[in-house]
Amino acid sequence: MRMLDLSTPIDAGQWEPEKVTHDIVSPAEGARHMSEEMKLHFGLDFDHTVLPDGELLSIDTLGLTTHTGTHVDAPSHYGTRGPAGRPPRTVDELPLDWFHRPAFVLDVRGVEASTAGADDLRAELARTGYTPQPLDIALLLTGADELVGTKRYFTDFRGLDGGATAFLLDLGVRVIGTDAFSLDAPFTDMIRRYQESGDRGVLWPAHFLGRDREFCQIERLTGLDALPPYGFTVSCYPVKVAGAGAGWCRAVAEIPEN
Structure with missing residues (x-):
């Protein structure tokens, strides 16, 4: 088959009648963001630099x-x-x-x-x-x-x-x-x-x-x-x-x- x-x-790089937005949080930014969220919502201190390469996961946010x-x-x-x-x-x-x-x-x-x-x-x-x-x-x-x-x-x-x-x-x-x-x-x-x-x-x-x-x-x-x-x-x-x-x-x- x-x-x-x-x-x-x-x-998002192509023209559309309704604009498309695509915001990317990089793996390094994702690690820092996770550390901030853990402290804000769960009261946990976590040093994101202990992660391999100091990175966690990327996140894509789209508007379309x-x-x-x-x-x-x-x-x-x-x-x-x-x-x-x-x-x-x-x-x-x-x-x-x-x-x-x-x-x-x-x-x-x-x-x-x-x-x-x-x-x-x-x-x-x-x-x-x-x-x-x-x-x-x-x-x-x-x-x-x-x-x-x-x-x-x-x-x-x-x-x-x-x-x-x-x-x-x-x-x-x-x-x-x-x-x-x-x-x-x-x-x-x-x-x-x-x-x-x-x-x-x-x-x-x-x-x-x-x-x-x-x-x-x-x-x-x-x-x-x-x-x-x-x-x-x-x-x-x-x-x-x-x-x-x-x-x-x-x-x-x-x-x-x-």
């Missing part, structure tokens, strides 16, 4: 959203109303068996519009000859990951329209991944089209469908062009953040050697 990392890193880096969007991210009027589930409430499943790739790099439609996906499935099975994970290859680390990554990409998203859900898919910043079209594109047409249906149709039909998205994947069209498994368990609308994940493809 060959394993392929499909995740983009959380990197759950939508930074590769992550899974939960139904509660889409709004306060869930299917059949029930409260939408948060990321810690989702069934684990959704996130370790056979997967298939939909290459939409040739689609000229800002969103791929259901006909585009049908044509791609016909080209690869694959018939999706219920709970398969669908991966949208847009090529947007080539722009990771730049501002264009957040404005130049291709999404799915509402009909294409519904098409995948009709096939039994419950997790849809993309190598782009969002499963919908870029914010600037959607707002421009709304201002031109007055049609509110162009605003976040893929996300808002989740208010009526329960599903998850994996956003900000990478390396989908290295995958076969099908015949592999994806593991993408989200971090168990209590009550959150999203959780970071380390998405990995498991590809049989043959």
Whole structure:
């Protein structure tokens, strides 16, 4: 079994719409900090210099959203109303068996519009000859990951329209991944089209469908062009953040050697 990392890193050195902070306490600083904490909270005097090299352990403190880096969007991210009027589930409430499943790739790099439609996906499935099975994970290859680390990554990409998203859900898919910043079209594109047409249906149709039909998205994947069209498994368990609308994940493809 060959394993392929499909995740983009959380990197405070890269530009993000929501700034990421990463503060590091070095092992030496950690030793001094521990000594101070032991005295403050437990009344114990401890000379940290007796530790090997005068060091204890490093500590990383990050400030970021759950939508930074590769992550899974939960139904509660889409709004306060869930299917059949029930409260939408948060990321810690989702069934684990959704996130370790056979997967298939939909290459939409040739689609000229800002969103791929259901006909585009049908044509791609016909080209690869694959018939999706219920709970398969669908991966949208847009090529947007080539722009990771730049501002264009957040404005130049291709999404799915509402009909294409519904098409995948009709096939039994419950997790849809993309190598782009969002499963919908870029914010600037959607707002421009709304201002031109007055049609509110162009605003976040893929996300808002989740208010009526329960599903998850994996956003900000990478390396989908290295995958076969099908015949592999994806593991993408989200971090168990209590009550959150999203959780970071380390998405990995498991590809049989043959």
